[in-house]
Amino acid sequence: MTGTYQPANAGRGHLRQGKGDLFVLAPEMSHIEQGQSTAAEVLAQQDPKAAKKAIAARENGRLVDLSAPAGPHDQLTPVLPGEPEALEVLRHSAAHIMAEAVKELFPGVKVAIGPAIEDGFYYDFDYERPFTPEDLPAIEEKMREIVKQNAPFECEAWGRDKARQHFADQGENFKVELIDDLDAEQVGIYRQGNFTDLCRGPHLPSTGRLGAFKLLSVAGAYWRGDEKRPMLSRIYGTAFFDKKELKQHLALIEEAKKRDHRKLGRELELFSFHDEIGAGLVVWHPRGMILRTIIENLERSEHLKRGYSMVQGPQILKRELWERSGHFDNYRENMYFTEVDEVAYGLKPMNCLAHMLIYKSQLRSYRDLPLRFFELGLVHRHEKSGVMHGLTRVRAFTQDDAHLICRPDQLEEEILGVMDFITDFMELFGFEYSLELSTRPEKSIGSDEDWERATAALTKALEASGKDYDINEGDGAFYGPKIDFKLTDALKRSWQCATIQCDFTLPERFELTFIDRDGEPKRPVMLHRVILGSIERFIGVLIEHFAGAFPLWLAPEQVRVLTVTERADDWAREITQALVDADLRAEVDLRNEKLGAKVREAQMMKVPYMVILGDREVEERMLTPRLRNGKNLQAQSLEEFITLLKEEQAEPLDRLRRRRQSRRA
Known part of the structure; x- marks a missing residue:
């Protein structure tokens, strides 16, 4: 398991994502001596209300478990739900819980690494077959069982040789490789329930503190990103402290699918x-x-x-x-x-x-x-x-x-x-x-x-x-x-x-x-x-x-001229040519199709403006612009329409020009 967290700010710039050894024993994993207080106990003395909500602590600017030893001169502050670091700890722990669930459901599976990431977490596994989306409901259900058990996350410091032998005995060759690559005499080990992992931490106090979670997808991933190494199965998930946040996030995921540029590009x-x-x-x-x-x-x-x-x-x-x-x-x-x-x-x-x-x-x-x-x-x-x-x-x-x-x-x-x-x-x-x-x-x-x-x-x-x-x-x-x-x-x-x-x-x-x-x-x-x-x-x-609906100045096609009958074709061609001559991007649709179909197609192509021409528009040499959201503008002359478009097209670029000029003033 890998994961890093943000220490407290130092000046205006603050540190994130260091590239050190992520499995090396951190000071917070030291053995608690008799009579020594834990971070949780110290926080409870300082602020009992905040201590109950805390899921980890900051000790002298670094994140530690609540079970970590705390010295008399340590500066401790609680890590509370709602903070970015708290969300990372939550997702870090969710990845461990998912790994435990997968180990219980799929005997013989080997675990690789699984960090908390910006929008959730993942874990990579080596199994006799690739995991599929159909596997996710069973894994989620097993995770819920583990959460109900409320098992504590326990951290220990193991000697390098002991840790290597432990994972070798379990056939966890990926963990053995990680240990072999470390330059440290001791490594961090986390245990919850029947699952043991190589990890620096920190984690939630117990599995029962995991909030709302959802497994999202599966993908293939090469071990350590090397295409010459084994292909592993990666399971992605996300977690939040409450169901409302999770629901909002899942709604964003669905919206992202609609906006997928690969889909819209086609x-x-x-x-x-x-x-x-x-x-x-x-x-x-x-x-x-x-x-x-x-x-x-x-x-x-x-x-x-x-x-x-x-x-x-x-x-x-x-x-x-x-x-x-x-x-x-x-x-x-x-x-x-x-x-x-x-x-x-x-x-x-x-x-x-x-x-x-x-x-x-x-x-x-x-x-x-x-x-x-x-x-x-x-x-x-x-x-x-x-x-x-x-x-x-x-x-x-x-x-x-x-x-x-x-x-x-x-x-x-x-x-x-x-x-x-x-x-x-x-x-x-x-x-x-x-x-x-x-x-x-x-x-x-x-x-x-x-x-x-x-x-x-x-x-x-x-x-x-x-x-x-x-x-x-x-x-x-x-x-x-x-x-x-x-x-x-x-x-x-x-x-x-x-x-x-x-x-x-x-x-x-x-x-x-x-x-x-x-x-x-x-x-x-x-x-x-x-x-x-x-x-x-x-x-x-x-x-x-x-979502593919570009503002007018960026839209590849700014106006589509649509005709109701052939009698409007000449006026449609004249309008289209006038728009093109005015350096606007316009196309004309003279097909013998129902108007509704023409309008739907223009909307599907997210054209900002449509101009619909029937007998009245031809007779009065006017046009009625229609926005892609379906709103109709008032009837106007061709010259007025061109002025409208030119002003709308120029506005953001004029704003850019004013910003550039103001910097020189």
Whole structure:
């Protein structure tokens, strides 16, 4: 079992999801000495009412079980239902209870790992057959039996050898492998009822404290995400403290199914995937291509207005360049390679190398900086087959990529400028967002000094922005730390799209220089950044955010003109051409079909406006617009209708322009 929890805030940024050993013995698992108080007892003395509700405790900023020993100088606070950490503890415990249920129902099953995740929990199992949705009701019923038993979650510290032997005797080879990979003399063991698991904790006081839960789905998952390792059965579930919260969450899941961009992509004729072409490779249909062209053209325009220069690099670069950059040593499992004229090349997964060579193409002065190179660059990455998902995880995608090369004294201003750019775009598309600072990963390049400088620069900019942020330890890029922007969609789901990465290392490796005021060559610093990220991924998020009903300025088809009789055909063609001439996206439906069928089809395609033409409209040369929700507007002239559409289309873009201009004032 794996799981990590947020310690108490330290300053504006607060820590989340550390990457340490998750099974190593934590101090809270120490043996309780005679006469020593537990966390629960100390909390009861401080606040009996809160102690009864608590499901865990914070001890000096870290989460512990209520049964953990508490020293006289420890600072203890209760973890109460309603707090994010409490929900993680609840789901962490639910995963253990599910694993116990599966072990009881399916003799011979082996357990792997099962963390609490953002919206629930999962556990991976190895069994003689894959689990199916039909297995879930029986597992749920067994879980309810375990909850009724109200067995305590007991934590113990076992020696490494004892733990290894215990799981080996049970045939739990996955647990044995995890223990073998740990560098620790003791490990954490949790027991509830007849189930024992390798775990750091913490957990609920007992199984009876588990609230409302539901098992949701099954899927295949490779052991440790490695497609060369065994395929396991993953069971997903979710849990909440009360039934009302669970009911609301399940309603959101049903709504998410309706909004699934893969389903809507087919229905709205936006894009498709084909086995004949290959997994993770998107085919854009006319409507989808209009949508992405609107977004890409907006990006080009806004970048030029914000001081960026448009560039473009080739799709393949010699392997020696990828070796020099560090990608070959640190990223090659995600890359594709080929050979041309007996020379090895790498298909680019990122755009930064060509941008650095553009910078090196001439001598640069301190007066030239900053330089901002922007590219809508097509990249290819070898995503594993098990993680690809519609547009949100593909193997070929376009990034709205830019590299800002600047003097160190310009760094904070450039970071804040990118943050403002991202904020403007999130407001335009109607997204709220949160911020996350990701620090140095275990696999990285560059000196400690460079990493400290880069992390300090991002931290300083975040503090200057006045925005709250989390610290995601160990999840930076291999060449530098980064700020990730997690946008929130209409269903309150989080998506990572925009990012800013601070890099002192690649300018060093590629020997980038500028001539400073003193006439001496100095090393610049580089920011890697995207505003929307992958265009494919962002469009997938947009589809689900709007449920395919795009606002007028984004809609691939803005108006559909429908005729009641053939007598209206000429007027319909005239209206449609006038709309097109006014740079609006309009189509005409002259088919000899019932009007109701034409209207339903336009509504199914989520066209914002319909214009229905009968004899009266022809005679009066008027039109009656109809919204996709069925509301009819008053009859109006063609000129009035065009004005209405142009104003509605321009409003969000005018708002973006005003925001950009206000930042310059």
